[in-house]
Amino acid sequence: MSDPADIFNKIPELNHEETLKDVSPESFDNIINNRRSVRVYTEEKIPAEVTQKVLEWALLAPNSSNLQCWEFYWVQDPKKKAELVKALFNQPAARTAQELIVAVAKLKTWKPHRRQMLDLFNSTHQKIPTSARAYYEKLVPVVYNQGPMGIFGPFKRIFISAAGLFRPVPREPKSIADMRVWSHKTTALACENIMLGFSAYGYDTCPMEGHDSARVKKILGLGCESEICMVISAGxxxxxxxxxxxIRFPSEQFIKKI
Ligand SMILES: Cc1cc2nc3c(=O)[nH]c(=O)nc-3n(C[C@H](O)[C@H](O)[C@H](O)COP(=O)(O)O)c2cc1C
Known part of the structure; x- marks a missing residue:
């Protein structure tokens, strides 16, 4: 039987090489600097292909365990859009927006996505490293399953604290609260792709957590396994x-060289 540590440590023997595209720091710098939180938009429409492409870029964001615990609601229905603007307290960044995208963090899709990943492994002709298969088969269910109402949490806490006395151990997620952090982290990374993506096309955005999350969830028909990460307006x-x-504070305040 393989050592469980191999899942993290072993470098698989594969010869996969990616073709890298041309990039330039200058154009990245422009994209980063052009992105500002915009609160008032013009009437100019965004071509649907642009928003579609930007959403596809969102899905390319790095994400925890590649379990893709996110959903993005591109709200197009005028009635739903009006309700959403109301749930966003009618703020100008929402009211004047051409497009509204709700980024949703999913707490429980790790389960079907784990299955989907294993099915994909089984159906592909590509060589799948043993460690990758073991990761989804063995580790993922243990790490992400918190049990009904998070009942596994206290046991995980005891086990992790004890094991952690002797060696480095993965300590989170060990509660439903940790699962919320986990899913928001990943979803927020995708949100940045959306904002930088629009910026690359010369459009503007505003991320908004200023909303009534219960109302936003109701508009989208979502339950308690979904969390509104943020709403992004564009135009x-x-x-x-x-x-x-x-405005940013001095960089030395935040960049610590140790
Ligand atoms: C998670 C998050 C939530 C935000 N919520 C709002 C919001 O509800 N309304 C708003 O006008 N701006 C909102 N902002 C925008 C911030 O105020 C803005 O990013 C910050 O002032 C820095 O400005 P900049 O984005 O132009 O660099 C939010 C930003 C983030 C990251």
Missing amino acids: KRAKNGVYGPR
């Missing part, structure tokens, strides 16, 4: 769309 900035120059 073309109006002259008064950016409220002021970008």
